[in-house]
Structure formats: C-alpha cells, structure tokens
Amino acid sequence: MDLAAIAFVVNCHLHFDHCGGNPLFPGRPILAQSTELAAARAGQYTLEELVDFADVRYEELDGEHEVWPGVWIIPTPGHTDGHQSLVVRRADGTLILAGQAHDFASEFATGELARRAAADGIAPPLPEFRPWLARLLEFDPRRVVFAHDAAVWEPV
Numbered sequence: 521m522d523l524a525a526i527a528f529v530v531n532c533h534l535h536f537d538h539c540g541g542n543p544l545f546p547g548r549p550i551l552a553q554s555t556e557l558a559a560a561r562a563g564q565y566t567l568e569e570l571v572d573f574a575d576v577r578y579e580e581l582d583g584e585h586e587v588w589p590g591v592w593i594i595p596t597p598g599h600t601d602g603h604q605s606l607v608v609r610r611a612d613g614t615l616i617l618a619g620q621a622h623d624f625a626s627e628f629a630t631g632e633l634a635r636r637a638a639a640d641g642i643a644p645p646l647p648e649f650r651p652w653l654a655r656l657l658e659f660d661p662r663r664v665v666f667a668h669d670a671a672v673w674e675p676v
Contacts, residue, residue: 528579530593532619532667533600534560536567546575551587553595554580556602584655592659596621596652605656613662621650625671628664632657632673 528549531539534556542550552560557578560571581604586592590609597603599620606617622628631649635657638646656664664673 528587530587530604530606532596532605532617532621533603534566534571535600536570538619538667539566539570542570542576543573546573547577549577549579551579551581551585551593553602553604554582555597556600556604559600559602594652594655596650596656598650599623607656607659607661609659614659616656616659616661616664618656618664619667621652621656622666624669625664625666625673628653628666628673 523544526545526548528551529542529545530551531542533539534552539560557571557580560566581593584592584594592607593604594607595603596605596618603619603621605619605621608615608617618628622631630647631653634647635649635653638649662674666673
C-alpha cells in the first residue's frame with residue numbers, strides 16, 4: 521500500500537493499540553473527537569509519543585460529521601468518552617467500522633435485539649443498549665466489524 525495515497529486518518533480512539541500507526545502519517549489530518557484528544561493529552565491514557573509527534577495535525581470534531589461523500593464519523597462513547605465509529609457507504613452495502621464500540625459482535629447483536637424489543641413494546645427487563653445504536657442502524661448496515669473480534673455482525 522502506498523502510504524502517500526492516504527488522505528486522512530480516523531482512529532476509533534487514541535489508546536496505543538489503535539493509534540500506533542499515526543506517526544506514519546505526518547502532516548495528514550487525524551480526525552478525532554475533541555473529548556478523545558483531550559483525554560489522550562491529559563496523561564495516563566496512552567503512549568504520549570503516539571499522540572503528539574513531529575508534524576502531527578489533528579482536526580478536532582464535536583459530534584457527527586460526513587467527512588467525505590458517503591463516509592461518516594459517528595460518536596459512539598462507551599469504551600472511551602470520545603470513541604467514534606466510521607460508516608462507509610459502499611456499492612455492496614454500508615460497512616460500519618465500530619472499533620471498540622463493543623468488544624464483541626455478540627454484544628452489538630444483543631443491543632440491537634434489545635433496542636428492537638423495546639421499540640416493539642416488550643416490557644423490561646431488557647439488556648441495556650447504547651443510545652447511539654439507533655443512529656448506526658439508521659445507515660442500514662450490511663456489516664459491522666469490530667477492532668478486537670474477528671466475528672462480523674450482519675442483519676438477520
């Protein structure tokens with residue numbers, strides 16, 4: 521892959537295992553939620569040299585943004601306050617790169633089923649689901665992939 525062809529970088533969050541490659545892209549915009557960048561710079565969060573390095577260029581976001589035609593960043597706080605997911609419209613369906621919005625595809629599936637049950641009027645108790653889940657599902661994803669799980673969520 522030609523690293524020079526990469527226009528911008530989107531990390532789901534700035535823990536070292538997710539932003540370790542960022543120094544390979546000096547001068548290129550790194551799109552991060554303001555909350556996430558502030559936490560990363562506060563210390564005791566990640567490896568400082570992966571956050572602030574020579575020619576680093578952050579574009580701070582506060583909320584949802586369409587960053588390219590058909591490409592959205594959606595805040596999905598939970599693992600970290602500034603966590604974000606990437607939504608990509610493709611010819612074969614929408615792909616969501618959910619990072620650590622959930623650790624496992626099965627947790628996403630549980631949340632989706634609980635949200636659907638609540639919408640259908642099923643009485644509690646139901647498993648908890650994150651408020652941003654409805655927004656991600658509005659994109660009608662064909663696949664949702666996660667950072668630390670090889671399993672992929674696909675709609676029934």
